[in-house]
Amino acid sequence: MARRQPRNRNRTVITPEGVALPLVLASRGSRAAALFIDLILIVTAMTVTTLTLIWIAGGVGIKIDEVDADGPKSRAVQALAIVWIIAMFLFRNAWFLFFELGPRGATPGKRVTGIRIAARGTERLTTEAVIARNIVRDIELFMPIVFISSAIASGSDTDVAGWAGAIWCAIFLLFPFFNRDSLRCGDVIAGTWVVEAQNRKLGQALSVSATAAVADQAFTFTPAELAVYGEYELQTLERVLREDKGSALGDVADAISRKIGRPYPYRAERVFLESYYIQLRAQLEQGLRLGRRKADKHAA
Structure with missing residues (x-):
């Protein structure tokens, strides 16, 4: 078998x-x-x-x-x-x-x-998207409960209401098993x-290594080069650094390099990205302290 x-x-x-x-x-x-x-x-x-x-x-x-x-x-x-x-x-x-x-x-x-x-x-x-998926949750879960409760409160045929509510719930609860x-x-x-969810503990080690990398390689970015990205891209970059997969590191480093017009040395993808990460995070945190928030690269 x-x-x-x-x-x-x-x-x-x-x-x-x-x-x-x-x-x-x-x-x-x-x-x-x-x-x-x-x-x-x-x-x-x-x-x-x-x-x-x-x-x-x-x-x-x-x-x-x-x-x-x-x-x-x-x-x-x-x-x-x-x-x-x-x-x-x-x-x-x-x-x-x-x-x-x-x-x-x-x-x-x-x-x-x-x-x-x-x-x-x-x-x-x-x-x-978040609103849409939660509106549908009302149809999937809460409406059958309200339907059964109303039937019981009104004294109508609770057996029929119970079966109808059970079938209603079953259709939606079993839906994830069929895709x-x-x-x-x-x-x-x-x-x-x-x-x-990935482990969000990037930790102090990354900050320390990134600081050292900046000092060793002199990857210092201007505010204009850092301003092209926001919080969403920072989270994506953090995740790429955490997973430490060579192909993803290279792709992201190439994308950032093209975006800001700054090349990086051969096989220095991680040093380049760590340097950019630590400086972008510092600039975004400074902006928050001054009342400015940049959610992503599309934000003004």
């Missing part, structure tokens, strides 16, 4: 500079674990918020069953109810958006399991992947 070959999760993404960078797709198990952790955190945050508002109401002497329809306590209860509704809405809808739009592209659950989202195309991850990249419907629509 033939043994089943393990699924190949290695992929390659082409950067805007035309450089091929390897990625490893996240496993289905790690994605499920990340979602489970996030849902636990969301429910916990909702519960804590609800109990806090109840405690506040009790602290000011408000009892729900003793509130007059037109009295000041009624208006206070209405205000607390509005706060509660807004908080529940944000926890359910803004949790994933807030964290995935951040620099790490990962919710707390994804960080724990070591994964993040990334764009499948040649461009960087966009706000529109080679383990994509959710949201990933397909938004053009995203969920990939394993």
Whole structure:
């Protein structure tokens, strides 16, 4: 009996500079674990918020069953109810958006399991893509739950509602098992992947070696040469240096060299890139201290 070959999760993404960078797709198990952790955190945050508002109401002497329809306590209860509704809405809808739009592209659950989202195309991850994949999550997960809960609350046929909700969930939950990249419907629509996050600990060693390399090789770049790139390109360069793959180092060094019009010596790709990395990072950090932010090479 033939043994089943393990699924190949290695992929390659082409950067805007035309450089091929390897990625490893996240496993289905790690994605499920990340979602489970996030849902636990969301429910916990909702519960804590609800109990806090109840405690506040009790602290000011408000009892729900003793509130007059037109009295000041009624208006206070209405205000607390509005706060509660807004908080529940944000926890359910803004949790994933807030964290995935951040620099790490990962919710707390994804960080724990070591994964993040990334764009499948040649461009960087966009706000529109993150919004699209999270809108679809409502259809995949939250709408079936609301549908079943509404059916139970209204006293209608819960068996039919339960089966309908289960089938609804199953269609979307099983979708990643029927494509080679383990994509959710949201990933397909938004053009995203969920990939394993690289270890972000570039560490002090790189900074020290880069400083030494600058001193030894005299690769000193002008502010104009550094200004052609931003935070996104800095992160890409950091990743290339961390992975230390010869072909990628050469491709990136060639791309930067052409972009700024500065050649580098033969077989000095890494020294050239380390020098550029440490000086670009210093310039971007200086810009942040002065209130200027350059997200990528397209930013003014």
